[in-house]
Amino acid sequence: MLQVGLTHFLIVSAILFSLGIYGIVTRKNAVMVLMGIELVLNSANINFIAFSKYGNFGLSGQVIALFVIILAAAEAAIALAIVLNIYKTFSNVNVDEIDHLKE
Amino acid sequence: MSESLLINICIVILFLPLLGFTTVVLLGKRIPKLYLFEVAILGIALLLSIIVAYVKLSFYNTKDIVAAFTWITMGNAPSPGAISIELGFKIDNITVLMLFVVNLISFLVHVFSIEYMRGDKLYTRYFAYLGIFTFSMLGIVLTHNLLMMYIFWELVGLSSYLLIGFWFEKKSASDAAKKAFIVNRIGDIGMFAGILILFTQYKTFTFDVIYQQIAAGNIPFGSNAWLTAAGILIFMGAVGKSAQFPLHVWLPDAMEGPTPVSALIHAATMVAAGVYLVVRIFVMLTADAMLVIAVIGAFTSLVAATIALTQNDIKKVLAYSTVSQLGYMVMSLGVGAYAFAFFHLITHAFFKACLFLGSGSVIHSMHHEQDIRNMGGLKKKMPVTYYTFLISTLAISGVPLFSGFLSKDGILAGTLAFGKLTGHWLIPIIGFTVAGLTAFYMFRLVILTFHGEPKDHHKYDHAHESPFVMAAPLVVLAALSIFIWYTPNPIGASDGWVLKNWIKTPTQVVPLETRYDFMKPSTEEAKAEVHGEVIHSVEYTETMHWAHYPAMFLSLAVAGLGILIAFMFYQWKKLNADKLAEKLKPLYNFSLNKWFLDELYDMTAIAGTLSFSSILAWFDNKIVDGIVNGSATVTRFVSRMSGWFDTFIVDGFVNFTAFFSGFVGLSFRRLQTGKVQTYIVFVIFAIIILLMFFKPF
Amino acid sequence: MNFYDIIFYIFAAITLLSALFVVTTRNIVHSAFYLLFTFFGVAGIYVLLGADFIAISQILIYVGGILILLLFGVMLTNKITNVEIRTGTVHMLPAAIASGIFMGAVVAVMVWTEWKSEPSVTPLTTTKDIGHLLLTDYVLIFELLGILLLVALIGAASIARRDKE
Numbered sequence A: 001m002l003q004v005g006l007t008h009f010l011i012v013s014a015i016l017f018s019l020g021i022y023g024i025v026t027r028k029n030a031v032m033v034l035m036g037i038e039l040v041l042n043s044a045n046i047n048f049i050a051f052s053k054y055g056n057f058g059l060s061g062q063v064i065a066l067f068v069i070i071l072a073a074a075e076a077a078i079a080l081a082i083v084l085n086i087y088k089t090f091s092n093v094n095v096d097e098i099d100h101l102k103e
Numbered sequence B: 001m002s003e004s005l006l007i008n009i010c011i012v013i014l015f016l017p018l019l020g021f022t023t024v025v026l027l028g029k030r031i032p033k034l035y036l037f038e039v040a041i042l043g044i045a046l047l048l049s050i051i052v053a054y055v056k057l058s059f060y061n062t063k064d065i066v067a068a069f070t071w072i073t074m075g076n077a078p079s080p081g082a083i084s085i086e087l088g089f090k091i092d093n094i095t096v097l098m099l100f101v102v103n104l105i106s107f108l109v110h111v112f113s114i115e116y117m118r119g120d121k122l123y124t125r126y127f128a129y130l131g132i133f134t135f136s137m138l139g140i141v142l143t144h145n146l147l148m149m150y151i152f153w154e155l156v157g158l159s160s161y162l163l164i165g166f167w168f169e170k171k172s173a174s175d176a177a178k179k180a181f182i183v184n185r186i187g188d189i190g191m192f193a194g195i196l197i198l199f200t201q202y203k204t205f206t207f208d209v210i211y212q213q214i215a216a217g218n219i220p221f222g223s224n225a226w227l228t229a230a231g232i233l234i235f236m237g238a239v240g241k242s243a244q245f246p247l248h249v250w251l252p253d254a255m256e257g258p259t260p261v262s263a264l265i266h267a268a269t270m271v272a273a274g275v276y277l278v279v280r281i282f283v284m285l286t287a288d289a290m291l292v293i294a295v296i297g298a299f300t301s302l303v304a305a306t307i308a309l310t311q312n313d314i315k316k317v318l319a320y321s322t323v324s325q326l327g328y329m330v331m332s333l334g335v336g337a338y339a340f341a342f343f344h345l346i347t348h349a350f351f352k353a354c355l356f357l358g359s360g361s362v363i364h365s366m367h368h369e370q371d372i373r374n375m376g377g378l379k380k381k382m383p384v385t386y387y388t389f390l391i392s393t394l395a396i397s398g399v400p401l402f403s404g405f406l407s408k409d410g411i412l413a414g415t416l417a418f419g420k421l422t423g424h425w426l427i428p429i430i431g432f433t434v435a436g437l438t439a440f441y442m443f444r445l446v447i448l449t450f451h452g453e454p455k456d457h458h459k460y461d462h463a464h465e466s467p468f469v470m471a472a473p474l475v476v477l478a479a480l481s482i483f484i485w486y487t488p489n490p491i492g493a494s495d496g497w498v499l500k501n502w503i504k505t506p507t508q509v510v511p512l513e514t515r516y517d518f519m520k521p522s523t524e525e526a527k528a529e530v531h532g533e534v535i536h537s538v539e540y541t542e543t544m545h546w547a548h549y550p551a552m553f554l555s556l557a558v559a560g561l562g563i564l565i566a567f568m569f570y571q572w573k574k575l576n577a578d579k580l581a582e583k584l585k586p587l588y589n590f591s592l593n594k595w596f597l598d599e600l601y602d603m604t605a606i607a608g609t610l611s612f613s614s615i616l617a618w619f620d621n622k623i624v625d626g627i628v629n630g631s632a633t634v635t636r637f638v639s640r641m642s643g644w645f646d647t648f649i650v651d652g653f654v655n656f657t658a659f660f661s662g663f664v665g666l667s668f669r670r671l672q673t674g675k676v677q678t679y680i681v682f683v684i685f686a687i688i689i690l691l692m693f694f695k696p697f
Numbered sequence C: 001m002n003f004y005d006i007i008f009y010i011f012a013a014i015t016l017l018s019a020l021f022v023v024t025t026r027n028i029v030h031s032a033f034y035l036l037f038t039f040f041g042v043a044g045i046y047v048l049l050g051a052d053f054i055a056i057s058q059i060l061i062y063v064g065g066i067l068i069l070l071l072f073g074v075m076l077t078n079k080i081t082n083v084e085i086r087t088g089t090v091h092m093l094p095a096a097i098a099s100g101i102f103m104g105a106v107v108a109v110m111v112w113t114e115w116k117s118e119p120s121v122t123p124l125t126t127t128k129d130i131g132h133l134l135l136t137d138y139v140l141i142f143e144l145l146g147i148l149l150l151v152a153l154i155g156a157a158s159i160a161r162r163d164k165e
Helices: A005-026 A028-052 A060-090 B003-027 B031-057 B093-116 B122-143 B146-167 B171-202 B209-216 B222-241 B251-254 B260-266 B270-284 B287-308 B315-333 B337-366 B382-398 B403-422 B426-450 B457-462 B470-479 B496-504 B538-571 B577-583 B585-592 B594-671 B676-694 C003-024 C028-048 C052-077 C092-112 C127-135 C138-162
Strands: B066-075 B081-091
Touching: A005 A028, A005 B093, A005 C028, A005 C092, A028 B251, A028 C003, A028 C028, A028 C052, A060 B122, A060 B382, A060 C052, A060 C127, B003 B031, B003 B066, B003 B081, B003 B093, B031 B093, B031 B122, B066 B426, B066 B538, B081 B093, B081 B122, B081 B146, B093 B260, B093 B337, B093 B426, B093 B470, B122 B146, B122 B260, B122 B270, B122 B403, B146 B171, B146 B222, B146 B260, B171 B209, B171 B222, B171 B251, B171 C138, B209 B270, B209 C138, B222 B270, B222 B287, B222 B426, B222 B538, B260 B315, B260 B337, B270 B315, B270 B337, B270 B382, B270 C028, B287 B594, B315 B337, B315 B403, B315 B426, B337 B382, B337 B403, B337 B470, B337 B496, B337 B538, B382 B426, B382 B538, B382 C003, B403 B426, B426 B538, B457 C138, B538 B577, B538 B585, B577 B585, B676 C092, C003 C028, C028 C127, C052 C127, C127 C138
Parallel strands: none
Antiparallel strands: B066 B081
8 A cells, every 4th residue: 555556646636626626616816716726727638647647558658648737827817917917907816706797 | 254154244235223212212211312223223224124134145145045944843643734934034136135125225215304304203113114214124135035034024014014004183093004014915815824824835934845835736726727826915015015907096195104114115115015025926928917017017007107197286297107117117027028027126215216216305395285287487596306206206117227228128029029029018018108108297296386486476585496315315315326336238128237248037836837928938948047137938038138128129219209399388488288188088088086996996896895894794784683582571571470480489598598597697697706717716615526527536 | 654645735735835836825926826836846846747848847837927917917906005916816615615525526536436447558758759759740729729829918918908088
């Protein structure tokens, strides 16, 4: 059980994912929500690379992980631009107060 | 100078005017002085073309220089096979001569225009248009394939359109531009069809490859008739561009453009492009095609000459004279006098450009008076214009010592020999008649304009000699109308270097049975070169020798007669032109109204098109619209039915659904907090429930 | 329990503990700081999985780019007068329950599933092979991502720029 194998990596990834979800759900500040999203993406990446190593898929998993990192960068840039815009409009970035879509 | 350098210089010459055009078009508004740049560029192009002509004619006299590259390669489609389209340039003696002529006249016209167009609203744009025209014309001259020929052909059409309609605020100018464009299209359709016949058979546009194939016995669709058809169809392009009957009607109207433009485009270069095209395809013309060409050329020259007799607008007279002379060249090609046709193209370019620029000078000084009945006596006021105009008139009338005599005499000898060899005597008869008419109406023009007493004293008093930049081109062109540039022997054009060394009649490639009898090489010796002629039999050479002196004396006689009659009528007033016109009223009106050809076209082609269009419009309105309306009525009825069904059955169902959804929505509305994070919590619960439900573990 | 395993547990501990701090600490700047450790830990796990190139990319892009970006976001969206840069949390209890159950479920799936694992021999350096794959099998995606980055660049600039008055 202590011998490290695929399952261990997957468990780490699962815990990291859940922590990310927790961060996304509980935080008020939009930037903090973004940090949670980054955690989720990282956990997904761990999965990709773990399966890439143990699943005999060649390096495809790693390449996909690389793409995920690139997407994360693009996403962070756009998301922060949106956050700045929100700040300009509402003078704060608390996601629980931004519920204009409700009406 | 190596061959590749030569061809590179030619490409530079080609693109220089385009550079001028783009520069002037883009920056002309900011820097009005830029027209000088355009003129300078033409000067450079002229210099380069002189160098090219000198090198080519001296060192590569018998060699054709070709530079080509593959433009498009279309893969191996099953039915036509691999097709690749080549673009490229071919430089032979004819090309460099044309290059020189086009650049020279273009340059002189640019210089002339500096003064003539001064003060015009669109002054710089005018020079830009001249640039794009020169570019397109040079493209026609340099190309080695039919495709590029066609492209540049349309480009000159476009620039001609732009320049004819240059004063587009005038209704007549924009109408004339449209007319020129549309009439040219008619010819170009034929040309395109001809090109496609050749392309379908040979899968190439390149002249030389096509000719090699024909010489090897590969005939389009295996039939000589198709070869004839291809020749005549391509010639149709020339009929449009070179204003041959029945498509000549646009050229006189094109005189609405500025006069230097008329000199450049509608006298010296663009209209000569048609002749140049026939020169290029000369070797693939069958006897039938050549006969058609000869007859059209002869008829054109006759029609135009008779119309020119009675016109009163100085530019109209020159326009019809141009049509007539172009008919001469075409006729000359049709009878096989290839070298003389091209020679006449060159000499005509110079003296006709001189005449047009001279008329421009007159019009300029008379404040845009164009009616020769209001002129007269300008000889004293404008000596330079008068003498240059006179020299050119002598040249076009075929008086010895001038260039026109050499080329016209050759053409007349060619027609005479043709008449003797084939029995088509009508063509030489028309040729000589036209020579006499030409001499008459040209001298009528000179006498009415420059001699006698001034008729409009107000304008006469204001008339003045044109400034240097306008006079200098006239002098250059008049000088080029003198025989010495072409041959040392004023009565024997064949002794000169132009015909002896520069213009070589190429060998026909069409099958023997489709040639004129006299174009079949009868003996081995006939294939040897005699005076640069290699295509013709001994019989033809002999007949040409026989025709030389009779043709010369006869043409001198008719020209002299024409000039004499002109003096009798207008200078010495021994005969009264008005009375004669009164007596021959129907004939006079026939000529004055240009054989009523415009009216004829109005009544037939244009009215036909209009009535056909109105029939189609009626069909559209009644039949097509009727069907549409009928189906609309049916549709409306069906719509009513389905509308009822919709209102009660479908809507009932939909309303019920909406009500149901609304009810459910109301109950679930509580869940919609608008907070993203709440939603995420829901999503997670949903995933957990799914995991429970499917129990993957 | 060999050396490899020990290192794995160390990195896993760093990653998970720092991630926990990221989502629980109230000071946003601290939070970002802990995120740095999480990223490093994940990079270490990548190395253990034989993905050296991805590990380096992770450090370069996440630590060098995204984290800095996040910090900028923090600084641009909080008034400087707030000495304590804190951030509140909402409905912690349902969230904790939900993510706890979720974690349990997923970990259960991970543990009880029979994975077809057959450890492949990972090449010593993966950079060359990844480069090769990027320009052969994945070239289309590669190009698309290039375009995406360009679009993101322009889009971010145009969203965040000051409106012209």
